[in-house]
Amino acid sequence: MKKQKTKTTKAASKTAKKSKSTGAARKTKGTAARAAVPRSSGTNPQRVRAILQKLDEAYPDVNCALVHENAFQLLIATILSAQCTDERVNKVTKTLFAKYRTPQDFAYANPAELEQDIRPTGFFRNKTKSILGASKKIVEAFGGEVPRTMEQLLTLPGVARKTANVVLGTAFGIASGVVVDTHVTRLSERLDISRETEAKKIEQDLIRVIPQNKWILFSHQLIWHGRKVCQARKPRCAECNLESLCYAKDKTV
Numbered sequence: 001m002k003k004q005k006t007k008t009t010k011a012a013s014k015t016a017k018k019s020k021s022t023g024a025a026r027k028t029k030g031t032a033a034r035a036a037v038p039r040s041s042g043t044n045p046q047r048v049r050a051i052l053q054k055l056d057e058a059y060p061d062v063n064c065a066l067v068h069e070n071a072f073q074l075l076i077a078t079i080l081s082a083q084c085t086d087e088r089v090n091k092v093t094k095t096l097f098a099k100y101r102t103p104q105d106f107a108y109a110n111p112a113e114l115e116q117d118i119r120p121t122g123f124f125r126n127k128t129k130s131i132l133g134a135s136k137k138i139v140e141a142f143g144g145e146v147p148r149t150m151e152q153l154l155t156l157p158g159v160a161r162k163t164a165n166v167v168l169g170t171a172f173g174i175a176s177g178v179v180v181d182t183h184v185t186r187l188s189e190r191l192d193i194s195r196e197t198e199a200k201k202i203e204q205d206l207i208r209v210i211p212q213n214k215w216i217l218f219s220h221q222l223i224w225h226g227r228k229v230c231q232a233r234k235p236r237c238a239e240c241n242l243e244s245l246c247y248a249k250d251k252t253v
């Protein structure tokens with residue numbers, strides 16, 4: 001990392017000497033050059049279009065698998081889904097949402113009791129803190145309504161971009177970004193759409209190449225494909241309709 005930084009600095013200083021441009025001009029030039037560098041060779045627009053078309057063929061109308069009746073329930077279910085399967089979350093929320101019916105019920109719940117109620121989803125102490133904190137903020141700062149902007153959602157305890165994107169996209173139909181969960185991370189790499197490893201950077205790469213009107217559906221499609229076909233340990237490549245476009249190292253055909 002350090003080496004790369006030194007190299008970049010040397011190169012920038014050489015360029016500066018040659019062109020005798022101002023510091024501000026150099027900065028602008030550098031930013032433009034960085035933006036033009038492709039992050040992955042798999043992001044050729046024609047290839048990306050073909051991937052999107054094949055995903056549309058396989059998953060024309062998929063949606064979020066977390067059972068919910070409103071944006072608030074989806075928020076709670078998404079917090080619970082960290083490191084847990086959607087099936088297990090759905091089992092837990094079936095009784096949870098019958099017991100706690102409103103944001104107020106969650107906000108002022110007994111923490112020890114809530115911990116036990118959500119225990120099967122794992123990491124129940126942290127999840128309880130997030131649920132109590134987010135619910136309190138919704139009740140006390142947002143009049144009991146789940147906010148509809150990324151900026152506001154990110155002020156809720158325990159809510160990061162992934163959860164915010166799920167809520168905005170699925171509950172409100174607002175395409176504010178792409179949900180990057182474990183499936184989207186793995187498939188973005190295998191399909192060579194991003195070579196980043198951090199969720200934030202992967203999302204930036206995806207946003208750059210996927211048209212905004214596809215962001216919501218694309219997230220759901222990758223998640224379903226990751227669950228059903230492109231599974232982590234043993235991808236079922238023989239059954240995959242993206243196979244002809246895929247050159248992942250761990251392909252099984």
Ligand code: SF4
Nearest residue numbers: 230235237240243246
């Ligand atoms: S061909 Fe295999 S590795 Fe590539 S996307 Fe399909 S299932 Fe995943």
